[in-house]
Amino acid sequence: MRYNSYTTATRTTALALLGTAPDACVAEQMGIPVSTIYYWRVQRHIPAYRLSHTTERYAALLRAHPAGLTARQIQDGLGVTRQAVYPILKSLEQRGVITHRTVFSHQRYGGRAYTLLWQIAQEDTHAPTQCD
Numbered sequence: 001m002r003y004n005s006y007t008t009a010t011r012t013t014a015l016a017l018l019g020t021a022p023d024a025c026v027a028e029q030m031g032i033p034v035s036t037i038y039y040w041r042v043q044r045h046i047p048a049y050r051l052s053h054t055t056e057r058y059a060a061l062l063r064a065h066p067a068g069l070t071a072r073q074i075q076d077g078l079g080v081t082r083q084a085v086y087p088i089l090k091s092l093e094q095r096g097v098i099t100h101r102t103v104f105s106h107q108r109y110g111g112r113a114y115t116l117l118w119q120i121a122q123e124d125t126h127a128p129t130q131c132d
Contacts, residue, residue: 006032019046020095054088055097059120062098068117089118096121 006014010030017026018041027034041048061077062069069077075085092098098118105115 015040015044018044019049022049055092058088058092059097062118062120066119068101068119070115070117074118093118 010032014026014030014032014037017029018037020026021029023037023041024034026032027037030037057078058074061074065073071082071085071089074089075082078085089098089100093100097120099121100116100118102114103117105113
């Protein structure tokens, strides 16, 4: 067996985590050198995990309102355009940073019967931001 060969289960699990957390955190969790994780990530053209300034702004606003906010409330709270809010919310949802829930709206005057509320995902459903 070569020095750098890993079991199929270890390799598969590590490859699934690439890009969802910093390379150092994945390496520490899997017991694999950081350089190996970096090499696998670059080889597969997976971008590095980065918590961008935009993500931090959205997460901070949603943390302050644990019950959730509508897209309009987020737009007003951050001072961004309506066209910018929804694509960012969808990308954050795909990454597991936030979730949405649907609430029945009692103000149904020919409009929507449900309201979509965005909120921070539970701690165990999104990628860690720091190594423990």
